[in-house]
Amino acid sequence: MEDTINFNLPKQTHDIFAVMARGNFISSNGSKDGMNRLYDVINNPENFDRLQAYFNVIRYNIERGNNFFYFSKLGEPNSELEKKLERFERYIDIIDLFASMDNKIGIGSRFRPGEISEECNANVRLKQKLQKIPLYRSETLHNKVREICDLMSRDSFLELEDEKSESYKVLDSYSYLLDIINSVAIYEDNSLGGDDTQGLVYN
Numbered sequence: 001m002e003d004t005i006n007f008n009l010p011k012q013t014h015d016i017f018a019v020m021a022r023g024n025f026i027s028s029n030g031s032k033d034g035m036n037r038l039y040d041v042i043n044n045p046e047n048f049d050r051l052q053a054y055f056n057v058i059r060y061n062i063e064r065g066n067n068f069f070y071f072s073k074l075g076e077p078n079s080e081l082e083k084k085l086e087r088f089e090r091y092i093d094i095i096d097l098f099a100s101m102d103n104k105i106g107i108g109s110r111f112r113p114g115e116i117s118e119e120c121n122a123n124v125r126l127k128q129k130l131q132k133i134p135l136y137r138s139e140t141l142h143n144k145v146r147e148i149c150d151l152m153s154r155d156s157f158l159e160l161e162d163e164k165s166e167s168y169k170v171l172d173s174y175s176y177l178l179d180i181i182n183s184v185a186i187y188e189d190n191s192l193g194g195d196d197t198q199g200l201v202y203n
Helices: 013-019 032-043 045-057 077-088 089-100 111-121 122-130 142-154 174-183
Strands: 058-064 068-073 160-163 168-169 185-188 195-202
Touching: 013 032, 013 058, 013 068, 013 174, 032 045, 032 068, 032 160, 045 160, 077 089, 077 174, 077 185, 077 195, 089 122, 111 122, 122 142, 122 185, 142 160
Parallel strands: none
Antiparallel strands: 058 068, 160 168, 185 195
């Protein structure tokens, strides 16, 4: 990356790049590693224009969501977009589970894995939803929920607020996930030899 002084950029520019170049989000309600501060820096109109021009030089584009930012790549090939859609496909069942809880999990919600596993254990329908989620096999429902939380934390949709109590917070970037899943449709492609083939289409 070129010297940020040439662009009169904020001193947090390298920190911002380090987060978003990994495919992660910067959410306004994130608190770890100064995430909310990085959001405020990008959200400053003057900073945003300078950062956008700077990152465009290296073929990154800052995308603005509802209280979060992320990178897209300029001129990204369709093959990369298809990989992203496949990556988010696994979230369909997770979101369905979260939306089916008595206390529905949404942006800003706080919960512990034990709370979800206990409710699933007491509700056959929820238990089936949890068990069908395609992650590594776990011996207990609690561990299965922990795997889900680990995945969503790595993808920057959740934040572990308290390691001792295993308390998680749902970040603003969760709305991006909802938008993507709502735009993914399973379709049958009958154009190849008459065979039924399932795939993903981004609306």
